Amino acid sequence: MARPSAAKPTTSRGAGKDAGAAKAKDAKSTASHGAAPDKGQLLDFYRSMLLIRRFEERAGQLYGMGLIGGFCHLYIGQEAIAVGMQSVKTPGDQVITGYRDHGHMLAAGMDPKSVMAELTGRFAGASKGKGGSMHMFSTESDFYGGHGIVGAQVSLGTGLGLANHYRDNGNVAFVYFGDGAANQGQVYESFNMAELWRLPVVYVVENNQYAMGTAIERSSSETHLYRRGASFNIPGAEVDGMDVAAVREAGLAAAEHARSGKGPFILEMKTYRYRGHSMSDPGKYRTREEIDEVRKNRDPIDHLQEKLEEAGFADEATLKAIDAEVKGIVADAAEFARTAPEPEASELYTDVYTESAA
Numbered sequence: 001m002a003r004p005s006a007a008k009p010t011t012s013r014g015a016g017k018d019a020g021a022a023k024a025k026d027a028k029s030t031a032s033h034g035a036a037p038d039k040g041q042l043l044d045f046y047r048s049m050l051l052i053r054r055f056e057e058r059a060g061q062l063y064g065m066g067l068i069g070g071f072c073h074l075y076i077g078q079e080a081i082a083v084g085m086q087s088v089k090t091p092g093d094q095v096i097t098g099y100r101d102h103g104h105m106l107a108a109g110m111d112p113k114s115v116m117a118e119l120t121g122r123f124a125g126a127s128k129g130k131g132g133s134m135h136m137f138s139t140e141s142d143f144y145g146g147h148g149i150v151g152a153q154v155s156l157g158t159g160l161g162l163a164n165h166y167r168d169n170g171n172v173a174f175v176y177f178g179d180g181a182a183n184q185g186q187v188y189e190s191f192n193m194a195e196l197w198r199l200p201v202v203y204v205v206e207n208n209q210y211a212m213g214t215a216i217e218r219s220s221s222e223t224h225l226y227r228r229g230a231s232f233n234i235p236g237a238e239v240d241g242m243d244v245a246a247v248r249e250a251g252l253a254a255a256e257h258a259r260s261g262k263g264p265f266i267l268e269m270k271t272y273r274y275r276g277h278s279m280s281d282p283g284k285y286r287t288r289e290e291i292d293e294v295r296k297n298r299d300p301i302d303h304l305q306e307k308l309e310e311a312g313f314a315d316e317a318t319l320k321a322i323d324a325e326v327k328g329i330v331a332d333a334a335e336f337a338r339t340a341p342e343p344e345a346s347e348l349y350t351d352v353y354t355e356s357a358a
């Protein structure tokens, strides 16, 4: 499968209010962010993506052993998006996403032990063992959840952008949602307000080609999701979501647009999930060959590994050392999540209501 080009931007606002999607699609990018990530950044990206991959593989195993209850949606295959976009964030910028959230939490810097312990329902978990896979939150890490209702995070994230605008704090809200969520009505109500009020929001559509068992071609009349803002005059760009450097480059341009008062921007990340929708997905809607083809030719971690080796930035020993370090972190997190105590029954009555300070 051919690797799509890094970013195909649209500039519907620049092309005039009534510029249609087709015209916008062909517009060229004016933003250039020069410096490609350096050796240190690329090695950091590699380490973070590998941490997410190994964490998710281990979570899958713990689920299989019956240690994780409820839903569990793995992020394997999509790692370059959370990691590349996180590198664009400045302190105070918020991240909000749906239920496929573990990778975003790790990229945001949340402790792997507290995330894994939440999956196993332990008191030391990020939500004291009461939230599980889909409901973690960490304002210290600027992470605003973890949401189980498809598309809900788009309205909430637009609200984060409104708060930034109101407080004039220079922050941007990064709002992630899937190709299936892109067909939700509240997404478009949010788009309208965000553009009308020039809110600092970057909408990141993680187009992994499927919504549960439904392929995008079967559910969407417009499958180029970066054009979905055209009728609101929101510019968008298609990005190779399997290439962490391309994600970062497009993310920088989008964040600059939003931060400078020009309003929202849509990034459509073309990606793929290797595992089922959730742990209970029999996977009858696609072939094994299709998955193998992406794994073999477009894997984001393999791609970066080749790049690091070609550039002479890492030899086998360096990569092995990173692998060993990551495996150690994940093993410790899993052991902690298996042995840490569950919440007391009295915890049922805490964190239900909160008193407002004002």
Ligand SMILES: Cc1ncc(C[n+]2csc(CCOP(=O)(O)OP(=O)(O)O)c2C)c(N)n1
Residues within 6 Å of the ligand: 100, 148, 149, 150, 151, 177, 178, 179, 180, 181, 182, 208, 210, 211, 212, 277
């Ligand atoms: C409002 C609402 N409708 C339906 C569901 C059931 N549901 C959960 S995930 C999902 C598919 C969403 O797919 P997509 O947005 O592509 O995200 P992905 O799972 O691929 O990351 C659906 C329909 C839900 N959780 N919330």
Ligand SMILES: [Mg+2]
Residues within 6 Å of the ligand: 178, 179, 180, 206, 207, 208, 209, 210, 211, 212
């Ligand atoms: Mg999807």
